[in-house]
Amino acid sequence: MKKQERSQAPGVASQWPAATLTMRCLMENDPYIPKILVLATEHCAYPGADAVGKAHLEYGANTYILRVPSPALFPEDFYLHAWSRGVDGILIAACGSDCPYRGAYERLARRIDDLMVRMKEGGLETERIRLTAICTVCIKAFLKEVSQLNEALAALGPVRRALAAQLEAESRARLRSAALAGAA
Amino acid sequence: MSDPFQGKKPEQPGLTPGCQRCEEQAKVGVYICRCGGNISDVVDVERVAEAARQMPGVATAKVHTFMCSDPGQQLITEDILAVGVNRVVVASCTPFLHESTFRGAVARGGMNSYLYEHANLREQCSWAHRHDPAGATEKAIRLVSAAVGKARCDAALDQIRLPNHRIALVAGGGIAGMKAAGDLAACGLRVVLVESTGALGGQLLGRGAVYPTETDAEHIVAGLRKEAEGNPHIEVLLNSRVRSVSGFVGNFQVTIEGRFGPGGQSATTSLTAGALIIATGFHPYVPAEGEFLYATHPGVVTMPDFLQMLQSAPGGTRMLEVQGRPIRSMAFLHCVGSRQIDGVHTPGPDGRLNTYCSRVCCTTALQQEIAVRRRFPETAVFDLYQDIRTYARGTEDYYRTASEAGVVFFRYRGEEPPVVEAGEGKGTRRTPLAVRVKDTLTWGEELRLPVDLVVLATGMVPNAIPELVDSIKLPTGEDRFLQEVHPKLRPVEVSVNGVLLAGTAQAPMDIRETLSAAGAAAVKAAAMFAHEDVELNPYVAEVDLSLCEGSGQCVTQCEYDGALQMVDVIVGDRSVRRAQVNPGLCVGCGACVAVCPQRAIQVNGWRLDQYEAMIDGIVAEVAVGAH
Numbered sequence: 001m002k003k004q005e006r007s008q009a010p011g012v013a014s015q016w017p018a019a020t021l022t023m024r025c026l027m028e029n030d031p032y033i034p035k036i037l038v039l040a041t042e043h044c045a046y047p048g049a050d051a052v053g054k055a056h057l058e059y060g061a062n063t064y065i066l067r068v069p070s071p072a073l074f075p076e077d078f079y080l081h082a083w084s085r086g087v088d089g090i091l092i093a094a095c096g097s098d099c100p101y102r103g104a105y106e107r108l109a110r111r112i113d114d115l116m117v118r119m120k121e122g123g124l125e126t127e128r129i130r131l132t133a134i135c136t137v138c139i140k141a142f143l144k145e146v147s148q149l150n151e152a153l154a155a156l157g158p159v160r161r162a163l164a165a166q167l168e169a170e171s172r173a174r175l176r177s178a179a180l181a182g183a184a
Numbered sequence: 185m186s187d188p189f190q191g192k193k194p195e196q197p198g199l200t201p202g203c204q205r206c207e208e209q210a211k212v213g214v215y216i217c218r219c220g221g222n223i224s225d226v227v228d229v230e231r232v233a234e235a236a237r238q239m240p241g242v243a244t245a246k247v248h249t250f251m252c253s254d255p256g257q258q259l260i261t262e263d264i265l266a267v268g269v270n271r272v273v274v275a276s277c278t279p280f281l282h283e284s285t286f287r288g289a290v291a292r293g294g295m296n297s298y299l300y301e302h303a304n305l306r307e308q309c310s311w312a313h314r315h316d317p318a319g320a321t322e323k324a325i326r327l328v329s330a331a332v333g334k335a336r337c338d339a340a341l342d343q344i345r346l347p348n349h350r351i352a353l354v355a356g357g358g359i360a361g362m363k364a365a366g367d368l369a370a371c372g373l374r375v376v377l378v379e380s381t382g383a384l385g386g387q388l389l390g391r392g393a394v395y396p397t398e399t400d401a402e403h404i405v406a407g408l409r410k411e412a413e414g415n416p417h418i419e420v421l422l423n424s425r426v427r428s429v430s431g432f433v434g435n436f437q438v439t440i441e442g443r444f445g446p447g448g449q450s451a452t453t454s455l456t457a458g459a460l461i462i463a464t465g466f467h468p469y470v471p472a473e474g475e476f477l478y479a480t481h482p483g484v485v486t487m488p489d490f491l492q493m494l495q496s497a498p499g500g501t502r503m504l505e506v507q508g509r510p511i512r513s514m515a516f517l518h519c520v521g522s523r524q525i526d527g528v529h530t531p532g533p534d535g536r537l538n539t540y541c542s543r544v545c546c547t548t549a550l551q552q553e554i555a556v557r558r559r560f561p562e563t564a565v566f567d568l569y570q571d572i573r574t575y576a577r578g579t580e581d582y583y584r585t586a587s588e589a590g591v592v593f594f595r596y597r598g599e600e601p602p603v604v605e606a607g608e609g610k611g612t613r614r615t616p617l618a619v620r621v622k623d624t625l626t627w628g629e630e631l632r633l634p635v636d637l638v639v640l641a642t643g644m645v646p647n648a649i650p651e652l653v654d655s656i657k658l659p660t661g662e663d664r665f666l667q668e669v670h671p672k673l674r675p676v677e678v679s680v681n682g683v684l685l686a687g688t689a690q691a692p693m694d695i696r697e698t699l700s701a702a703g704a705a706a707v708k709a710a711a712m713f714a715h716e717d718v719e720l721n722p723y724v725a726e727v728d729l730s731l732c733e734g735s736g737q738c739v740t741q742c743e744y745d746g747a748l749q750m751v752d753v754i755v756g757d758r759s760v761r762r763a764q765v766n767p768g769l770c771v772g773c774g775a776c777v778a779v780c781p782q783r784a785i786q787v788n789g790w791r792l793d794q795y796e797a798m799i800d801g802i803v804a805e806v807a808v809g810a811h
Contacts, residue, residue, distance in 0.1 A: 035803060043657060047679065050278045053307035061319030064326060064802045065308050067279070069723065069790055073774030081796060086803040100657065101773035102743035111778060136659055176781040179735040 034088035034153035036146065038065040039074070043100050045093030045134035045142070052139050059146045063091075070094070072104040076115045077171040079129060083164035089128045089153045091145055096133025122167045127152040128159065210336040211243035213269035214328060215259055217251035217276035219306055226310035228321045232275070235325040241336050243267050251276050257289040264293030271335040275303035275328050280679055281670060296340035298722070298789060303331040330801035337794045343719040344767055348434040349458040350713045351376065352706075355426050355652065356463035358386020359695065360687025360702040362408035364461045367706035369417035373713055376455060377412060377420045378440055384409045384420065386465050387688075392495050394695055395551050396578035404695065427452065428655040433682025434458045434718030458718070459709040462652065462666060462678075463686040463702065466644040469521025469538065472530065476517060476604040476640055483617045483637050484604060486520075487548060490639045494555060504560040506637060513564035514556070514637040515619045516549045517602060522643030523570070525598055540663045542643030543692040546573045549641040550582040550591075557589035565591045566633050568621050570598050576694060594623045594631065604638050644692040656680050666690050676705045682718075684708050723789045724770035725777070727763045729753065731784035734761040738776035738785045744769055748776055 040046040046067045052059065068074075071092050079090055092112065099105035109131065116126045132145050214236040218224035229247050236245035244267050248256040251274055263269040272295070274286045279302040287297040305324050313320035352368050354361045357379025365375040383389065384405070391401035412418050424442025431437045436457045445451030468488050471478035478484050485493065493506055504511040522545065524537040531537050546569070553565045567586070574580050587593070596602055600622050607615035615634035622630050646665045652658055659667040659679055666689050669677045676685050684705035687698040712718075725738075725748065734750070742748040747769040753762045763776075763785060774787045783792055 037799065037802070047278075047280065047659070049312075050280070050304075050307035053309075053311035056311055056314065058312055058315060061309070061313040061316050061323040064323070064330065065304070066330070066795065066798055068795075069787065070773045070775070073777045073787060073790065074792070074795070075778040075780075078792060078795065082799050085796075085799050087799060098657070101771055101775070104743075104773045104775050107741065107775050107778075136657075137662065172781065175779070179733075179737050179779070179781045182735050182737050182740075 032154075032158060033060075033062050034150065034158070035086065036060075036063045036089045036091060036149055036153070037082055037087045038063055038091045038093055038146070039068050039071045040065050040093045040134070041071065041095045041099075042067045042069055044095035044098055044136055045138075047136040048093070048134040048138045048142055051137055052142050055139055057139060057143060059143055060150055062150070063146055070099065070101050070104040070108065072101070072108040072111070074111075075171075075175060076111060076118065077168045077175065079115060080124075080164050080168035080171055083124070083128065083159045084161050084168050086159065086161060088156075088159045089149045090130070091149050092129070092131045093134040093142070093145070094131065095135075098133070098135060118167060118171065122163065122170070124160065124163055124167060125156050127156060210241045210271050211267070211269050212239075212241050212271040212273060212332050212335050213260065213263045213267065214239075214242055214245040214273045214275065214332065215251055215256070216245065216247045216324075216328070217256070217274065217305070218247065218249045219277060219310075220249055223276070223305050223310045226314045226317050226320050227305060227324045228317065229324075231321055232305075232324045232328055236328050236332070239329055239332050241271070242332060243269055252282050252285055257286070257292075260286065260289045261293035264290070264295055269293075270295065270299065271338060272300045273303060273328065273331045273335050274300075275305045275324065275331065277306040278304050278308070281673075298341040299335070299338045301331040301335040301338065303327040326802045326804070329804055330798035333797035333801035334794045337791065337797050339788070341722040341788050344722050344724070345717040345719055346434060346768065348713065348715055348718045349436075349456045350374065351455070351457045352459045352461060352709050352713075353378065353426070353436070353438050353455070353457035354461045354463055354686075355649075356386070356465050356687075356689070357381075357384040357412075357420070357422070358463060358465045358687065359388055359404065359408055360465065360689075360698050361386070361461070361463035362405075362412045363699050363702035364463060364686045364706040364709075365418050366408060366411040366415070367703055368709060369411075369415045371706075371710045371713075373417065373710060375418045376440075376457065377418055378424045378426055378442075379420065379422050380425050382422050384412060384422075387467070388695070390492065390495075392491050393551075393555075395547050395582065396576070423448075425651070427651050429460065429652065430655065431456075432718075432720065433712065436460055436682065458682065459712055460656070460683045461686050461702075461705050461709060462649075462658070462683065462689050463705075464647050464649045464652070464689045466646050466688040466692070469542075469642040469645050471520060471640060471642065472532075475530070476520065476602075476638065477606075477617070478640060481604075481606070481617065483635075484640065485637070486640050486642045487545065487552070488642070490552065494552065497559075499559070502560060503562040504556060504637075509636065511560075511563050511636045513566065513615070513633070513635045514639065515566040515568055515602075515633060515635045516553055516639045516641055517604070517619070518546060518549060518567070518569040518572075518641045519598070519601075520545075520640040520642045521645070523598060528599055528601065536662075536664065538643060538645065538663070540643075540665075540692065541573060543573065543575070544694045545641040545643055546571075547576070547579045547582055547694070549639075550574065550586045552639070553586050553591045554582065554589050557586075557591060561590075566619070566635065567591050567593045568596060568602050568619065569593065570596055576696065593625065594621050594633075595625045596621050597624060607634055609634060644688060646689055649689070656683060658683065665692075676701055676708055682712065721789070722767070723772040723787060724767045725765045725772065725774065725785055725787050726767075727765060728784045728786070729755065729762060731782045732762045733782055733784070734763070735781070736761070736763070737779040737781075738763050741775040741779055743773075743775070744771060747771070 112131045233245040291297040351374045354377045365377045388401045427439045427441045439454045473479040522542040602621040607618045619633045661667045686702035686705040751764045
């Protein structure tokens with residue numbers, strides 16, 4: 001399959017029904033369907049993703065949605081770990097300004113900024129992660145985010161797992177030295 | 185599609201290196217729901233069960249048509265006893281619907297209810313991928329695999345108990361609010377009733393006779409008001425609004441602004457309430473200027489306007505007179521501000537169309553038509569409708585009676601609504617208005633009806649309550665009405681625990697439906713108050729003292745006073761500084777978790793090793809070979 005065709009791949013519900021997509025991949029012997037992890041806040045984005053299903057709107061079945069109180073929970077190395085295990089892209093679907101936890105969204109945004117700096121330095125494509133706010137009825141925003149991440153991943157191809165694992169180890173070491181410095 | 189797990193054992197999901205909790209002895213029971221076809225029409229549930237049986241730690245995997253039914257739940261309790269299942273995964277609808285149901289089943293089986301995980305195979309799988317059954321089935325297997333991985337890392341948890349403040353706050357003093365307040369007071373419970381206007385009664389004030397009993401609305405309001413105002417259990421705050429709400433079930437902190445200061449000054453007060461009843465109601469749709477000539481021609485009025493006119497119309501004539509003008513003929517136009525169609529109707533100022541049916545306007549229109557025909561037999565009445573929906577008990581009679589009373593019906597298609605325009609004719613034959621309608625009852629013939637008055641049967645629009653919606657995160661639907669958890673199973677509850685819906689803030693309802701909903705909300709609140717304590721999910725941070733090195737990083741991340749601090753603890757024979765969580769104050773956001781290099785601090789129920797176990801479940805290598 002040509003690259004530019006692939007770039008409009010999974011999740012574009014209106015243009016490419018998901019079934020057609022799977023069939024295309026099978027027929028054209030293209031084994032690559034990226035795996036997308038969606039970290040969805042239980043107050044906003046998770047019910048938002050439910051609303052997409054309730055509206056019977058479709059997106060690619062390559063999206064795995066995990067419920068989370070606030071993604072501020074995750075250290076940098078968690079994302080790197082996910083890539084090292086073979087997740088291709090991560091969508092952090094947060095509450096944004098609707099976040100029920102004081103200061104959590106701001107911390108999250110800073111953490112993702114830092115992560116993207118590390119990725120850039122380490123040579124891991126920053127297009128593999130997206131941070132967005134999805135509300136409980138943000139159906140269109142959800143579909144758009146999933147579709148855009150799918151497009152980006154189709155262009156990038158599979159994640160370099162060994163590189164991600166290496167960055168993960170570095171990240172954990174950095175967290176450790178930061179803690180030691182803080183304790184001292 | 186070939187089975188992604190066929191022939192190969194998946195990688196060991198859940199056995200994350202370093203995960204202390206993954207119990208070697210975990211025996212997971214997996215229960216997959218067909219949801220009466222909602223799931224199984226798309227997802228091959230038998231294949232999911234077959235794949236689940238291959239997953240490490242899974243003792244049994246079963247499929248049931250309705251897991252939430254009693255027999256479905258019994259599968260769980262039976263397997264706990266018979267098979268020795270000690271972790272449970274149910275793969276069904278969204279966890280917001282039935283997670284608590286299945287936790288209850290797990291507890292009935294004698295297990296700790298937190299040794300339970302939920303996989304969302306309906307809203308986030310079968311409904312979202314219905315044209316990709318192969319992809320949906322693979323996804324379902326991976327979601328179950330993730331849930332099994334997480335379940336294997338589950339630890340038994342105890343609920344947090346906090347005192348329950350047995351006061352209900354009712355927002356809105358219409359009939360719904362008054363009814364809910366009265367019913368709660370009858371149970372001996374304390375109620376604060378907050379009404380934004382200067383009087384109780386809401387939209388029913390001044391409505392005249394109401395269907396189907398033809399009682400004067402004033403009697404209904406007066407009865408409920410007497411119950412509320414004279415009641416020692418009910419504190420009524422008029423000219424007041426709820427400004428903000430924080431907290432949780434049993435412990436809501438409510439700020440109220442109103443003119444209850446000295447001398448009617450505006451003041452703010454706050455109180456703690458255990459439950460909130462939202463009875464903020466609706467207002468009638470106000471047509472845009474020029475919509476059916478509304479506000480541009482004095483002969484076009486809304487239904488609430490007309491009710492006032494009819495009440496004050498002089499008697500003793502055989503023809504209706506409005507402001508001294510005889511009404512020789514008049515038209516009632518249904519569905520104004522309801523059942524709006526994209527491309528046909530103009531959206532409101534917020535860009536939205538009211539696509540819903542307001543449900544009470546049909547019967548109200550027929551009721552008023554009958555009233556006009558009986559009191560003023562020389563006034564001709566035309567009824568222009570797309571569908572007559574007199575759905576409630578006793579209301580179909582209104583349609584029959586209106587026909588017998590000589591009302592002339594015209595039926596239009598929603599896509600081609602009638603047009604109201606200036607009238608023609610000369611002398612006494614001249615009418616100020618005319619209505620053009622393509623009447624489908626006469627094969628789509630276009631008719632032009634000369635009339636003196638047009639009544640727009642306006643629908644219901646929910647009152648805007650941004651303070652409540654924003655501060656409690658109340659879910660609203662596309663139609664702007666508040667949304668219940670489940671239209672059948674949990675019709676007066678919202679996804680926020682302790683908040684209940686009463687009346688037309690939720691959907692268009694008539695008086696009977698409103699009062700039923702209000703009574704149901706009151707009973708739900710009373711049931712909550714039957715307990716001395718509220719039990720909260722124990723999803724708060726906890727420090728593992730065997731891992732904590734006392735770096736204090738976590739404390740710098742916490743935004744909640746007193747929730748997390750450094751304390752002296754004795755480890756072995758010496759005193760060291762360690763982090764300590766106050767579970768009553770921790771909100772479980774997890775901001776502290778991200779900075780601990782030891783992963784010593786974790787949010788119970790949402791531990792990092794559990795997330796990693798879920799990822800391992802999702803990416804199990806075998807699936808790649810399927811394509």
